[in-house]
Amino acid sequence: MKIAVAGTGYVGLVTGTCLAEMGQTVVCFDVQKEKIVALQQGRSPIYEQGLEPLIQKNMNAGRLSFTADEKEAYGEADIVFLAVGTPEKEDGSADLTYMEAAVFSIARTMTKDIVLVTKSTVPVGTNERIRALMERWKPPFLRTSVISNPEFLREGSAVHDWFYGDRIVIGASEADKEAAELLSRLYEPLGIPIVRTDLASAEMIKYASNAFLATKISFINEIANICEKVGATIDDVAYGIGLDKRIGSHFLQAGIGYGGSCFPKDTKALVQIAGNVQHKFELLEAVIQVNNRQQALLVEKAKQHMSLRGKNVALLGLAFKPNTDDVREAASLVIANRLLAEGAHVVAYDPIATDNAKNHLPSTIRYASSVTEAIRGADAAFIVTEWDVIKQTPLSVFREKMRTPIIFDGRNCYSLDEAKQANVTYVSIGRAEVVAEGCEVKKGKY
Ligand code: UDX
Numbered sequence: 001m002k003i004a005v006a007g008t009g010y011v012g013l014v015t016g017t018c019l020a021e022m023g024q025t026v027v028c029f030d031v032q033k034e035k036i037v038a039l040q041q042g043r044s045p046i047y048e049q050g051l052e053p054l055i056q057k058n059m060n061a062g063r064l065s066f067t068a069d070e071k072e073a074y075g076e077a078d079i080v081f082l083a084v085g086t087p088e089k090e091d092g093s094a095d096l097t098y099m100e101a102a103v104f105s106i107a108r109t110m111t112k113d114i115v116l117v118t119k120s121t122v123p124v125g126t127n128e129r130i131r132a133l134m135e136r137w138k139p140p141f142l143r144t145s146v147i148s149n150p151e152f153l154r155e156g157s158a159v160h161d162w163f164y165g166d167r168i169v170i171g172a173s174e175a176d177k178e179a180a181e182l183l184s185r186l187y188e189p190l191g192i193p194i195v196r197t198d199l200a201s202a203e204m205i206k207y208a209s210n211a212f213l214a215t216k217i218s219f220i221n222e223i224a225n226i227c228e229k230v231g232a233t234i235d236d237v238a239y240g241i242g243l244d245k246r247i248g249s250h251f252l253q254a255g256i257g258y259g260g261s262c263f264p265k266d267t268k269a270l271v272q273i274a275g276n277v278q279h280k281f282e283l284l285e286a287v288i289q290v291n292n293r294q295q296a297l298l299v300e301k302a303k304q305h306m307s308l309r310g311k312n313v314a315l316l317g318l319a320f321k322p323n324t325d326d327v328r329e330a331a332s333l334v335i336a337n338r339l340l341a342e343g344a345h346v347v348a349y350d351p352i353a354t355d356n357a358k359n360h361l362p363s364t365i366r367y368a369s370s371v372t373e374a375i376r377g378a379d380a381a382f383i384v385t386e387w388d389v390i391k392q393t394p395l396s397v398f399r400e401k402m403r404t405p406i407i408f409d410g411r412n413c414y415s416l417d418e419a420k421q422a423n424v425t426y427v428s429i430g431r432a433e434v435v436a437e438g439c440e441v442k443k444g445k446y
Contacts, residue, residue, distance in 0.1 A: 001186075003027070004077035006102040008035055008066070010046060010158060010261070011119050011151050012083030017051060018162040019081075020058035022189060027065045029073035031101075039066040047325040047352055050159045074109040079183075081149075082130075083119040092268035094123050103130055107137035115145045115179040121210075121266055122148075123273050124203045127171070145179030147172050148199050150206035155260065156323030169195045171202020207273065210266040211284055216251040217258045218290040224254035224430025225297075234430025235412065254430045256384065256410035257294035259320030259329040264291070295331040298382055298410045299338040301427050305406065306380065309343035312403070314374040315365075317385025317411075318350035318357040325352045327360055331410065332384045336361055339382070349374035351389050371397075378402045386411040395422035405436055 001024065005016040008030040016028040030036050035045045042056040058064035067073050074080060084098040099120060106116065116134065118127055131146040138144055148171035153161045168187050172180035184194050195205070224234040234254045242249030258264065267288050274281040302308060320330035327333060332348075339346050340362060349368040350357065358367070368374035371393045375381050381398060383390060391413035399405045405424040407414075412428045419426030419434040426434040 001025075001078045002076050003079050003081065004029060004073045005081045005083055006073070006106070007082070007084035007098070007120070008032075008039060008045070009083065009085055010048065010155060011153065012081070013039075013044065013046065013055075014048065014051065014153055014158040014162055015081050015083055015119055015151070017054050017058060017064060018159065019186075020061075020064035021054055022186075023063070024186070025063050026058075027067055027073050027077075029067055029070060031068065033068045036066045036068040048158055049156060049323055054159060070105045071109045074106045074114075075111050077106075077110070077114060078112070079115045079117060079186075080106055081117045081119050086120050086122055088265045088268060091272065093272040094121070094126075094265075094269050096122065096126060096129075099126070099130070100133060103133050104137055107134055110138060110142060110144075113143040115147060115176075115182060117147045117149045117183060119149060119151050121150060121206050121262070121269075122203060123269060124200050124207070127199045127203065145172070145176040146199070147176060147179055147183055148202035149183065150202060152206075152209065155326055156321065163190060165190075165192050167193045167195050169197070169202050169205050171197050171199045171205075173199055207266055207270045210262055211270050211287070213251050214258055214263045214267050214291070215283070215287045217253075217255075217263075218287040218294070220252045220254045221257060221294045221429070222290055227430040228432075231432070232430075233432070237430075254412065255294075256298055256331040256335070256429070257291040259295075259331055260326060261328045264288075264329040267291075295334040296338060297429075298331075298384075298408050299335055299342065302380060302382070302408050303342070305425075305427065307342075308339060308380075311344050311379040312377060313339050313344040313346050314368075314378040314381040314402075315339070315346050315348040316350075316371060316374060316381060316383045316390045317387055318348055319353035319385050319387075322385055322387045325356050327353050327357045330357075330385075332357065333360055335382060335384055335410075336365060340364060344380075347374045347378070349390075350385065351387055353385075372401055376401045379404050380406045380408065383407065383409040383411055383413055386413050395419060395424050395426070398422070399424050399436075 003024050003026045005012045005028045008028050016026045020026045038045050044052040084102045086094040089095045127146050127148045134144045170180050170183055227234045238252040241247050242252050271281050271284050318327055318332040346365045347368050348365055354367050399422050407426050409428040416434055423436050425436045
């Protein structure tokens with residue numbers, strides 16, 4: 001069986017590489033030639049733990065190759081995984097231009113019956129549209145099957161998630177039952193439960209999963225905001241509710257909101273999908289609103305303590321979460337821009353994502369090459385991403401290096417006891433504030 005993958009972004013590259021690791025022969029296609037050139041040399045265009053060595057291993061074994069030639073990719077393929085980007089349009093809906101271009105390119109180069117497997121997150125109904133487009137564009141004597149097979153990979157642990165995911169979703173119409181069987185057999189060696197359903201339900205499972213997880217995050221963030229006002233501690237509250245198996249302990253980490261390439265985009269897209277069928281998804285609209293507010297919260301908190309004008313501020317962490325170089329929709333971007341607007345001088349540090357962040361941030365921001373360099377002489381530090389190298393920096397180091405040891409921690413990296421012991425002013429999420437002893441900095445007085 002020959003497998004092709006359309007698109008070498010996170011999803012496509014992980015899909016192609018992991019299928020090759022499972023023993024399949026895979027060719028990955030991308031229209032961006034420079035990406036393909038890098039990949040042909042065994043270099044991954046994205047930072048993803050464990051991916052590059054796996055790419056090299058499977059290339060050396062002759063199972064994995066990369067091409068920018070559509071004929072070479074699709075001409076002999078039995079199965080094509082569609083993993084092209086579906087970016088957000090101005091109105092929040094998904095832009096399917098790349099998807100349709102990929103379908104067209106497959107239709108005009110295919111030479112045998114083909115199974116199209118959609119990995120990209122696409123609005124409900126898109127797979128039916130892909131089928132209709134294929135019928136219009138493909139050679140009449142060839143047959144295509146269309147399967148919806150959404151992915152649930154997390155950036156930073158995508159390779160692990162491929163092999164140890166919670167479920168595999170395969171959606172197909174009755175007419176494509178055989179193709180669905182074929183795909184199930186392909187995944188069988190992973191031993192992961194397979195959910196077989198129709199196309200629309202498979203598409204919906206992906207959106208509903210991401211929307212639910214985003215809801216959990218906004219919910220715990222709201223609880224955290226209330227905790228601060230009633231004198232409760234979010235860590236204990238989250239632990240206490242998470243032990244209830246019906247709630248579960250995952251995704252109850254309060255902070256500065258969700259970012260990344262999926263949750264912000266998919267929640268907005270689902271509001272749109274609902275709106276298209278005259279359903280106002282009020283709950284999800286509120287989830288999005290809460291998240292927008294939460295991303296700006298840390299600066300609002302800081303403004304209650306001090307004027308930021310002319311202050312040196314260390315911004316620790318730029319990636320939307322640790323172990324990735326991705327800054328898409330990261331809270332760091334919102335926070336950095338607000339700090340600049342308040343007149344602060346910002347020195348940012350991230351172990352991996354700095355280059356990506358530079359493309360999204362104003363040039364007035366300076367970049368440090370370590371935590372210590374960023375906080376040296378700073379008037380305030382903002383912890384935005386909970387990288388190990390950041391959260392393992394003892395608070396005593398902040399106390400020692402900063403001009404005034406005030407820390408606004410958006411990820412609750414330290415305990416209040418640690419803050420008291422180090423004698424720093426420590427403002428986190430959903431917990432009491434710790435004010436450094438002997439520090440003239442008091443609420444609103446600085
Ligand atoms: C997510 C989904 O988890 C994955 O299944 C889907 O395929 C793609 O979207 P990802 O965006 O890589 O994956 O990151 P994830 O680890 O889910 O975190 C998303 C965001 O939520 C991050 O900004 C993270 O900091 C935030 N988050 C997560 C919280 O604020 N609190 C939590 O408890 C969990």
